[in-house]
Amino acid sequence: MRLFRITFTNQKSFLSFFLDVKLKTMIQVGPAPECRCDSYTSATYRANHNPYDIALKRNAAPQPDTPTIFVVTPTYTRNSQKSELTMLSNTLRNVYFLTWIVVEDSQSKSDLVTRFLKHCGVPYVHLNGIDPLRYTKTKAGYQRNLGIQWIRDNVNPIKTPGVVYFADDDNSYDVRIFDEMRNTKNVSVWPVGFRGAKYQAPMVENGKVVGFMSFYGSSRKFAIDMAGFAVNIRLLFERPKARFYYQQQGILETSFLTCLKISYDDLEPKASNCTEVLVWHTRTKEPSFAFEAKMVQKYGKWYNPDMEV
Ligand SMILES: *[C@@H]1O[C@H](CO)[C@@H](O)[C@H](O)[C@H]1NC(C)=O
Numbered sequence: 001m002r003l004f005r006i007t008f009t010n011q012k013s014f015l016s017f018f019l020d021v022k023l024k025t026m027i028q029v030g031p032a033p034e035c036r037c038d039s040y041t042s043a044t045y046r047a048n049h050n051p052y053d054i055a056l057k058r059n060a061a062p063q064p065d066t067p068t069i070f071v072v073t074p075t076y077t078r079n080s081q082k083s084e085l086t087m088l089s090n091t092l093r094n095v096y097f098l099t100w101i102v103v104e105d106s107q108s109k110s111d112l113v114t115r116f117l118k119h120c121g122v123p124y125v126h127l128n129g130i131d132p133l134r135y136t137k138t139k140a141g142y143q144r145n146l147g148i149q150w151i152r153d154n155v156n157p158i159k160t161p162g163v164v165y166f167a168d169d170d171n172s173y174d175v176r177i178f179d180e181m182r183n184t185k186n187v188s189v190w191p192v193g194f195r196g197a198k199y200q201a202p203m204v205e206n207g208k209v210v211g212f213m214s215f216y217g218s219s220r221k222f223a224i225d226m227a228g229f230a231v232n233i234r235l236l237f238e239r240p241k242a243r244f245y246y247q248q249q250g251i252l253e254t255s256f257l258t259c260l261k262i263s264y265d266d267l268e269p270k271a272s273n274c275t276e277v278l279v280w281h282t283r284t285k286e287p288s289f290a291f292e293a294k295m296v297q298k299y300g301k302w303y304n305p306d307m308e309v
Contacts, residue, residue, distance in 0.1 A: 067182050068162035069098045072147030074140035075169050076105040079287045082116060084169045089120040095178045101150055103143035104128035112308060125150060141246030148236060148243060157234045165230040174278040180270040181230035187262055190271040192225040193280035200225060204274045209267040220254040227279045235260050
């Protein structure tokens with residue numbers, strides 16, 4: 001009996017082995033059922049479905065010269081901040097050769113973000129800063145510029161080739177978008193889901209970008225969402241003054257790409273010539289704490305109003 005050659009360390013593992021494998025084999029008569037539930041409990045399935053292995057296979061074998069992806073994420077204190085950073089870190093943790101530059105919109109680094117980053121499992125850089133001019137609708141242009149400056153001050157693009165991507169903490173990302181952007185020569189572009197329509201996207205003809213479809217601000221030269229492009233960091237050094245301008249609304253993306261002095265010809269369409277949506281401009285509904293005071297009143301010492309959530 002093959003079963004008894006396996007040494008079980010305790011009764012529980014014997015029992016679970018029996019239940020998982022033996023019992024199921026015994027009751028399976030006839031052809032294998034459609035349901036694949038068995039495979040989820042089998043040791044073989046578990047051994048072959050390590051998410052890190054999947055990432056490794058997806059990226060092929062990472063080489064020492066594999067470009068690094070620098071993900072710049074501006075963030076600000078709000079009720080849903082930790083949950084959204086958690087979701088983004090769960091995505092980024094599956095991507096090799098990635099540095100996450102998190103830039104807080106704050107006078108000093110918050111305890112919440114500091115603690116969060118320490119155990120997020122993604123190589124990170126923690127920055128912070130407040131726009132001294134405090135334009136009303138700055139849309140984190142200042143924080144993204146701090147991220148760009150960090151790359152200029154700390155990365156040697158010859159030793160460490162890479163691309164920079166501006167990933168807000170409330171969007172949704174298919175991990176394959178990182179494979180798509182990794183080998184960007186100058187600037188790569190792709191569609192973004194959910195922007196006043198199902199999606200907005202570059203228009204591609206014969207493998208070349210010929211324009212942009214966007215409901216909003218379509219007269220902009222680069223009418224593209226922040227989540228829809230990545231830039232080879234070499235360009236940050238060739239155009240040392242390139243940055244986001246945010247004094248006016250709606251010019252962030254196009255102002256930065258214009259500074260890079262690129263033409264449509266330089267744009268590399270990704271995601272199957274911009275026919276696939278791999279990024280979504282999702283929006284989290286701000287959680288309501290309307291009954292906070294009532295909870296304190298009702299539960300007294302049991303309810304901790306200072307709980308970090
Ligand atoms: C994009 O389109 C060009 C020109 O039609 C074609 O050569 C190329 O293979 C396409 N790329 C992908 C990834 O589909």
